[in-house]
Amino acid sequence: MARTPQSYSSSVWLQLAALLLGAVFINAVMLAVQPIVSAVLLYVSVNIVLLCTGAFTLWFSIRIQKTYMADADKLRSAVALLEDKLELKTSRDDSPSAALAKVTSQVTHLLKRDQEVRHLVRVQGLIDHELAVGNRVFFESKLQHYLSDQSEVGYGAVYIIQLSHPEISRAGIKQVSRLKGCVDVLNGIAAGYADTVIARLSDTDLVMLIAGLSGKEMEKLGDRMAVLLSRASCFADCAEQDVLHIGYAEYQREQTSYQILSEADMALKTAQLHGPNAAFGFILQSDKPQAKGSVWWRSELNKALQEQRFALSFQPVFSWHDGEIIQHEVLVRLQSSDNGQIPAAIFLPMAHNCGLSSQIDQHVLIKTAKLCAADMGNYSRCSVNISIQALLEPQWWQWLDHMVISGQLEPDTLALEITEHHLLKHYKQLRKSLIKLHTLGFALIIDQVGLVIDNAVYLDELPLESVKLHPSVVRNIDQHLEQQLFVRGLIASYAGKSIRVLATGVELEAEWQVLQKLGIAGGQGFYFSQPMNQIITQSQL
Template sequence: MLAKAKLIEQLKIKSLFMIMVVLYLLVCVFSVLAVYQAQNSQHHTLEALALNNQQLENIASKTALLKTNFARLVLKKEGNSRQLAITNTRWYLSFQQPIYLVFTSPLHLFFTLVLFVIGWLVQKKLQEELVIKLKPLRQLERWASVTLMQGSSNALAIDNSSQEIETITLAIRQLQQQINDNAANDIAWDQSIRASALLDQETRIGNRAFFDNRLQALLKEDDAQGAVFLIQFKEIDLVQNLYGYQQAMSLLLTLIQVTKQRLQDQPGYFLARHSDDELSVLIPNVFIKDVEKLADLLLKKLASVVMPVGINQEEFVHIGISYFGAEQVPYQIMSEADMALRAAQLQGPSQWFMFEAGELAVVKAKGSLKWRTLLNAAINGNGFVIFFQPVIASDSAKVLHHEVLSKVKDKNGTLISARVFFPMAQKCGLMVQIDLLILVQVCRMLTAKKAQQNKCSINISIDSLLSVGFAEKFISILSSFPEVKDQLMIEISEYQLVNHLSKLQPTLAALSTAGVKIIADKVGQYVVSARYINIYPIYAMKLHRSIVIDIDKKIENQVFIQSLKTLAAAKNIPVYALGVEKQAEWRALLQLGIKGGQGHFFTEPVAQAVQAIALD
């Protein structure tokens, strides 16, 4: 299809050509008519002379007339000539055809040449003028073609040299502005919809739906792997209560910015607000070693943010991590991250936690409701199994006491370790019931097998120790088993002993008076003051496994043990080591004067077949 400007140009040239042709034809017609008129005039002149046949014969024989080659006197008709009869004679006046005479005339040939030259010059001039006049129209056509090819309109730059083109371009520009305004409104509306649907309105980062969408999309990719971080800021609500909404939101935005800065080297990460005081981070295509390093750095950065006065800096940040592959589903991943977060919170101070590979293989990640159902069923149906792991004396290899470890059975009979179910029991508010149930089971076990089991230590959660009336319930149960009350010890994390010093003191004093011995557990896991040994009636101290691992190679840990042993010796408190795995470690611990050791180097925990025990 020809362009409009090209079509106009062709029409103009064609019009010029038609004019020239018409002019030429008119000249030819009038020339032929003139020749006709001249021939007729000569015929009339000859007839006016009224010559007879003899006279006409004499005229025909004259050379002068014959050389004119314009008219001849002949006695018979000729097919290719124009012949006019002379009245009252047998003679004809013969002429060449007028059309032949015109088109063979030199004058006519000259006229034709001149007309062709003039027509060519006029055409050139007309084309030059059309190029100038049609330039805006050509620009408009090019703009329209580019717009059709690109699917969007560009800026219209046209030379408005004519009133018509100026009117057209003005109308187009107005339409363009309306289209752009409508498109901008549509984009703004779309962004508004997306923001309301996928962005947290307070922090302007992704919301929970945004995060879930990204996680689902990632899991559909081939060989997908990555990690989910659940980051909880424990006392944001307290900041708001003490200092107001603006201060709390300012602190949260600062923490978000710190998180972004730490994650900026991670390509393709997604950050969202999971709840009021929780952030969720999705990091795709990352290896587990990199996840551990990133968790350390992120925790360090977040813990360095200055908290307002009255906010516990040491327990402000907890991170739960779930490392996943393509075979997992979003619900399982998020549940595992939530379980890891509860495990981190259970430890106390700011830290991160991630279950080891395969640790959750025996139990599918569950939400809070399913965990509550499982744990309530275990409580009501005596679904807890207790294990005993001995603490071995360093000087005689005798058993000093046994630590009680517990697991819970699910509906399929699979045993779930305390490391997995304790955090969820704490979240569901069931720790008090579980601790008291395990206490009853241990007391009955010691009563039934008193000769085999000597002293036992039970891990008691901080939730139970801080709950109202727990000490009374504990002592009441002990009173039902008077023969074993002197054999019971409870283990409490050193960090909790320091962090809840004033709150725990009455409870531990009451238990100690009732004959229960107190063991400070996980000593050395965090850097805290050991002055608690001057406040609590501490019976023994048990080193955290992080101090014991490769103790034969770690001079700094050996120095720590020597310093701790000096403090404990002043109070006549023995120090035990937890997590002894190798002979070299045990040999180094003996040289450092440790009084007892516990771990797989000595024996695996011994499972006790616990029968269904009623609490009546």
């Protein structure tokens, strides 16, 4: 408990009184038992000692009291300065503890407000606040990513959904309500596909991208989408009326986003001519690989596991501060039975459908661990993407525990990456499991951040080491202020958690220069290095 100046004064007087009583008692004893001469000499000596001791005690107590008063004055001055900076109104009669409590409360409030502002800055340029989905800028950046990135499936579909309004008076609040209802239906449809993007193009238009959708599937989904949306509860008061139309277009890699959106818009106009609640689309006669059925994929993937036909490559992640290699991301390709090379973006969704994702994850982890163990002389950590299917399977966790206990997996040589949109979808189921991964010694990384616009509910609960931006956020960031605002807000929100923000898909020097100015911690991409066949060191670059 802290002592006040008054308690220090009382202590000093009590000490002096004790010394005086002690001196009287000692003198009385000596006079009673000693001869006169010896008693006088001893009497003088003892009193000199007692007086010196009393003087020192008094000096020391006064000095402590002055120090306390000086510290108290400094505390009052500091609290007063904080009150002035925070524009707090306090009474002169408030004790220092009461004033400090008010300051603490105000600082807590300001910190919470700061987090809200940072989140607002993060999404301000990319979100439609009425519907809580991405806006046109957000969608075009994602579409451009799917059209140009070799790691994604090279084809898919874009659907434009336009609401029609037979009565002008139904605009405004009613329109927003109907759009929200349509977004809910689209989210339900999107749940059945691996890679989707939903956004608002204009006041009355929504847009949805589905990667990997072929021609016949696209047509069936367009008709199904028209039925589900027109029968949605948000149109309950519009029975038998023309409430919406859908236009869709197939896209392929190397096309432009303008071309795709123009074709979808043309299809939308054609749908309007076909009648109420109609859907129409343009399907390309493309040269994409012939679709194979689930039986073929199951057989091919099982054989690939038995014959170890999954080839690994390693893309280094570089630190911005010193240019050193932080880690290598492990990339996987399937060497097919006809000697083809199938990228992960194509075979992983099929592995998920066949229930083989967790087995492939196990194979990749073991193979990576062996390579890391052989490279211990030039230590460099590897990061491996883990599927949502594996994380949700109890058998996979039993396997992981066994591999760690037996020493076949060294957690400190591996970082595990989890895709953000899968994490958000299954967060309640995954939270404890991901904390367990950290307890085992694995570093946790969230990747593809920015593919969806949502609150990062995991931020305050998971012991993350890094997050990795989705390539669509990085591409041409030097030309788009909205993307810069997003990244700046993201970095600010993670700064207080000591979480690194890494960029993926960096291809141009101009992109990297802007990312450095924004405060990015590191990056990977073709600007730095192509994926390598082996783990490399800084000196091998």
